[in-house]
Amino acid sequence: MDTTGNQANQKLPLQGAGGLSAILSNVKGDRWIWLIVLMLSTISMLAVYSSIGTLAYTRGVGVESILMKHMFMIIAGIILMYVSHRLDYRYYAGISKILMIVTIPLLLFTLFFGSHINHASRWLAIPGTGLSFQTSDLAKLALITYLARILSRKQENIKDVKNSFIPIMGSVCVIFALIGPANLSTGLMLFGVSILLLIMGRISIKQIAVVCVAGMFLLTAMLFLGSRRATHISRVKAFFHPELADKDKLFQGNHAKIAIATGGFFGKGPGRSTERNYLPEAFSDEIFAIIVEEYGLFGGIVVISIYLFLLYRCIKIVTKAPKAFGALLAAGLSFSLTIQAFANMAVAVGLGPVTGVSLPLVSMGGTSILFTSIAFGIILSVSRDIDEPKKVVVGEIREA
Template sequence: MNTVFRNIRGDRTIWAITALLALLSFLPVYSASSNLVYVVGNGTTIGHLLKHGVILALGFAIIYTIHKIPYHYFRALSMIMLPITVILLLYTLAQGNTIGGANASRWIRVPIVGVTFQTSTFASVVLMAYVARYLSKIKDEKVRFAETLIPLWLPVFLILALILPANFSTAAILFSMVVVLTFLGGYPLKYLMAIIFTGAVGLTMFVLTAKAFPEAFPNRVDTWISRFESFMDDVPTEEDYQIERAKTAIATGSIVGKGAGKSVMKNLLPQSSSDFIFAIVVEEYGLAGGLLIMFLYLLLLFRIVIVAHKSATIFGKLLVIGVGLPIIFQALINMAVAVELFPVTGQTLPLISSGGTSVWMTCLAIGIILSVSKKREETEEQINNDNNPLAVLSEAL
């Protein structure tokens, strides 16, 4: 164990926040999984808890492995993985089957092990790394809009177009994050406004096409529209059912909550262990528990900004912001949905919600951030050694 801790590098606060969020997830997941067991009839609560533990253990193995890779390798890896990601998204979109009666065009099933993998979350990390690489490449050059269309925006819109038909919320979040990253990377604002306008036009054309040919995209556009109408108006939908129970869970949580495992709404919320787990956290641990979770995500955001600021290269700065901001943005959206500040999106709470791919991709992003911060530590150690007379003498001997 001591050997493992000696080999753990990078920002210690990020390591601690990640570990604490993972530990805090066990009780809510164990409690909320009773809905899957007693209402849906799927497995046992201990089985779901063990599965969650295995997923988190694999997630931390991903963090440890990725943070050992020098971050400049991700420049080349983003280019190599981009076409592979496009192929995976095409395959995922083409299969169009169902899992448990639900549209499964977001997932592919991995042979032999039999687990499902959500390709859009992996595509998000790869695309943000690719955009960071390109922006760092043109940082000191005069940007011409036409010259950026093929190397920058063609891959962005291609991946968004492959994600959009099955997962609007992920596509919208990814597009927003790309816009934020390009803005922070110094991409001209006038060109960026043209890209935003193009994206809005493309989305409108897709919606109109889907409404004109509903058999091509069954139920997806209607689902988006119903969720938006439900949020804006008083049109009763299934999402209203979930939101009302989520708000009831939060309201009855009071200051310190009902106590671990004593949630009532977990048996009435269909996605109590994933999409609406924040409501269960507040019901069982009160406002104090909810604020603690929010504080940890905001502290993680603060450390991400610190790591980006301390990075010695433009690519390192943009890479950290590119893969780190979506984690915080997704967390805030999940919490906003639970209190009806945002329409239902299906986004999980990073490291807290049960799930496989979402946890692993969050861990992949955190591993990349730690890889960047590790490089800073190694540089500082090298400088200290160079300035240490005993170290110089030892090196000479």
């Protein structure tokens, strides 16, 4: 009897398993962070599917088509995360210079000629794709990687005003000045992350105070002279004095609070949110409110715990990183992600004025998911360098 065909059929599953194991063997870095990404992606799919009904109706398309686009962005983000984590993190030092050279002209162009959505010029259209992206997402990667590079390389003469401090202060203030007019909340968070990096980089308190004073001056100019000054001032007034604010200024915040208050401990159940029909940005800025409404306080605590655990794992990476550049890079990116996450959740529960900040890897954000995934990939690249054994090559020790 000819058993060749049966033998071939028996080998196919093994070959498939071997291919999968080969892919998994190339997945390096902190496995807990990979698990966190998968958990946040799953939560995102569930929450976005529940909250895009009104958006689909206004666009005249099916809910499934929007969900499939979101799923494609998540898959593309995981691919980018895999690619960026395979690249040795030390290459990002050189890439940071290119990113800064590209980012500043893009921010200028966006500020004057970008697409206006919700009275803010934050987006640039990508020709031929039908997609647009916020240049501030690129600016976050550029500034954090650049600061990590310059702080790590200038440690020996970190107090040198001309060669060290002025380039550092200039980069922070220029990026803040270009992001702030259209996206003040993102600019403030990035400025705060930059100050944390300066502290970690052993910049003197006096020099940090100078940067803060310059930041306050720029913030004051944006609040009183910027094109969106009325929006910024009205949101702050509505937060501190809701009894004096117009009802339309309180609409989003009030319905977010209703969603959270009616969720109870275990929530109304998946897909049973009612406030998704009222919240204007239920799938993006206010997605945490929808999660709490449908999955209750328990679901909200789970999401908060995931981001806290992410911060914990990143801090472990920072403390174990053998090089200053890797430590500063992982610290800056992890602070940026977690501060953004908690800022979004704070707004949803009424602890801050309304902003346009999304929940990383959970909100439906298109290309913002891609930039967030790259940030995760860079953090994983630093952790990969920690985990892999050392090899001696031509008399010097190099990380494998």
